[in-house]
Amino acid sequence: MASTFDLTHLDRFAGSSTSIRRPREFTHFSYDDTHTLKPQSAESLSYYYPPIFGAPGAQEYRPDLSAGFKAFRQRDDSPDEHLDGLLDTLQAYEESLLARVKGGEDDVKIGNVRVKADVITWRGMMTKVCPRMINFVNYASLLGEMRMHAPMLFAILTVAFDDFSDFEMNATCFQGTVFIEENHAYKAAQRWIQNTQQSRRGEASQEMMQYWGYKFETISVLPGPWAECTRADIEARESYTVDNHPQYCSIVRTGIGTTSLVLAGEVDAVLGEKPENIDQAIPWIELKTSAEPGNLAMPREAVKYERKLLRYWAQSFLLGVPKIMVGYRTPDGFLTYIAELETQRIPSQVKRGQRTWDGNVCINLTAAFLEFLKTTVVGEGVWRISRKRNGRAIKLVKVEERGTGNVLKEGFKAHREHLRGLEVAAALRT
Template sequence: MTTFKIQPLARFAGASTSIRRPREITHFSYDDDRKLYPLSDRSLQYYYPPFIDAPGEPGHGRPPIDLSNGFETFKKHDDSIDEHLDSLLETLMAHEQEEGQRVKSDVVTWRGIMTKIMTAPFDLFNEFELNATCFQGTVFIEENHASKAADIKSQRDNSRSHNRGGPSQEMMQYWGYKFESLALLSKPWAEATREEIENRDAKPVDSEAQYCSIVTTGIGGTSMILGGEVDAVMGAKPDNPNDPIPWVELKTAQQPVTQKDDVKYERKLLKFWAQSFLLGVPKIIVGFRSPDGHLLKLMEHETQKIPSMVKRQGQGTWDGNTCINFAAAMLDFIKSTVQGDGVWRIQRRQKDGFIEAFQVDGVDPKSIVTPAFRAHREQIVAKEVAAMLGNQMKQ
C-alpha cells in the first residue's frame, strides 16, 4: 500500500501549475430510454431562462414556480446499474475509427472522478473509492460501484433521519432536475414554438437523457481525456471546433440568509467551480430556492472568476490554485503507482488526511477497459508500428 498525503496544504499553495484548456474532441448522447448514441448530439439542450416572478425577469408577476411540481411522474435514472467507462470508451473508439488515429493521453476518466480528486483538500466529507488499471501506458479510472451504491444508500438513510418533517433527499434532488427542465429547450430558441417555451413547467422531468462532452485537457504534466454531462449550450456551438463552446451549467441552492448560509454556499461553489473548470464550461447559472422548493431568483457566475471572488469576498473556505496544484500532484502519484497489469484501489475516507492506493484481487481489468476497446487500440498501435517501420525502411 502507498499513501499520498493531503496535509500540509501549504505545499500546494502559490500560483497554479500549467493547465491545458479543455477542448471537445467528440460527444455522445443517451436518449430517454438510456440508449447510447456515440458521436450524436440528439440530446443537446439549449438554455433559455425560466419565467421567474422577480423584478427584471421575463416571468415577473407570474405565480412563483414550485420545483416540486411533477415529482410523482419523475423518470429517474437507475443509479444501481454499473455503467463503468463503457459509453466513454465506445464513443472514443468510434471517434478514433473515424479519424484513423488514437487520441493519446496519460489518464482517461469521468469528469466527476476528477472533481472528487480536485476538491479533496478542502472537502473533509468527500470520500471516494476508485478502481484504476493501466493499458498501453494510459491509466483508466472508474468508481468502485459497490462503494458508490453503499454511499448513496447511506446518504438517503441519513437524509430520512435528519429531515423528518422536511423535504426528502429524493425531493431535493428532483428540484435540481426540475430547474433544468424549466431552463432548457430541445432546440434553439429561434426554432422553438411559443408553446414549447411557455409550457416547460408541464413537461415531465427525465434524468435518463443526457448529452456528454469528451474533452482533451491537462493539469501539470498529465494529459487527460475526460467525459462528462453538460446541461446546455447558450446560443449554439461554434462551427470552428477549436473555439470555446458557450456551455452552461445549471445548479440549484437554497437562498442564503445568514452568514452561516453564506459559508455553506461558498463551500458549494467549490464543487460548482471544479466541475465546470474541468470540462471548460464558462458559465454557471444558479437557481436560488426557498427551503420548501420555490424558485426565487437566478444568479450567473463566470467559472474562471469564482476562485478570485471567494478569495476576495468569502470566508477562505477553499483556494482554487491549491486545488489545481493538488490535482497535478495527485495525478503524478497515480501515474507512478498504477503500472503494469492488475487493478488498483484508490480511496479516501471522510476526514482522512491522506489517500491510499493498493492493488486488489477479484476485479477484472477488462471490466474497466472493455475487450472491444482493447482490441481497437491494439489494432491502431499495430498500424502505428507498421507505419513507423515502413518510414524507417524508406530512409
C-alpha cells in the first residue's frame, strides 16, 4: 500500500521559512581523471578565474563553447554508482577519527566517530521537491545545460513549483538513518527519452548543450590558486580537452526544520582558496551556461528566466554555495557575457518579479516532507519514492521487505555495525 505526501493546497507552506542549519563541509572526495574515487582528497578541486574576452582591442572576440566537441572525454555514467562515493568517504572519515580514538587523543570520543544524521543522500536528490510552475517553458533546453550529480533534496526542494519534474528514488533505513539514492534504471530510461527527442529547428542537440556547460567550466577554472598558476596556464584554457571525469565533491552537515542531513554534491570551483578554519564559510562558485535571456519585461520571458533561477537557487542553497556565475551564450554557443548571482538574493529577486515561486514555500514543504519520510521509512526494507510529471503527490511504496537492497554496501554496513559495537562497549565501561 502506498503512502502519499500531498502537493496540493500549497498555501499551508506559506509564511516565514522554518529553521535552517548552515551547511558546513566536514569532509570531501575527488574523482581523478580516470574517475577513480579518492576519499578525503582535494586533488580535483578547481579555482575560479573567469575567461578573458571582450577586452579592449578584442571586443568582437567571443569564446566558442562548441570548440573541441569531437575530442570531448565524456565519462560513461551508465554504471549504477549508488551512494558508493559518499559512503566510502564517510567510512574513510570515520576510520580516521577511530584511529585518533585508539591513539589516545582526548578531543575525539568513540561516541562522536559515527556520523549521525536523520537523512544521508546526494544533494541532487533533495532539490526536486518545490511547488508547481507555469509549464510553457522549453524544459528540454533547460535540462540540456544542467550538470548535476544524481537528483533527492534538489528533487524535493523544487517539486512544488515544477510541473515537469518526475523522479524515482530508493530509500532504506539503517541504524535510524534514512539513506536515499536515485533509481538508476528510471534515470537511464528518462535520459534515453530525452536524448532521442528531436531538437527544435535551429536548436543545438542535447549533447552539444551539455558540452557547452563543461566547456564553460574548463575555460573558467584553474588547477590551483591564481598566484600559483603561470600565464600559460591561464591563457591556454580554451585549447584544453574538455574532460568530465574529474570531480570534487563536498560533504556537508546541514538541517531543515527538525531533520538533520548529511549531503554530498559536486562543486565547480572555489573563489580564492578554501579557508583553513572549518567554521568559516567556503567561497564556492557554481558555474552555469544559459541562452541569453529575452526581454524580461515580457511575462513569458520573465517566467522562463525565473524557472531557471529556481534550479540555480535550489542546487546552490543546499550545499551553501554563495555565488553562481552564469555564462550567457548565443543560440550557436558563443559566450557573450558572464553574470554573477548571489544565491541568497535569488528568492527576493523572484518576489519582485513574476513571483512564479516562493523560496519559503520550497523550504517549508521540504521540511514537512522530511518529517513524513522519517515516519514512513522505518525498519528493514527498501521504499520507492516517486512523483510523476504533473503529479499532485509524492508516493512511497515498499518494494523490498528485508535488508537494504543495493542502496548500502555490505562493507559500509559492517563498518557501521563495528562502530556501534564499540559505542556499546564504551557505554558499558562507564
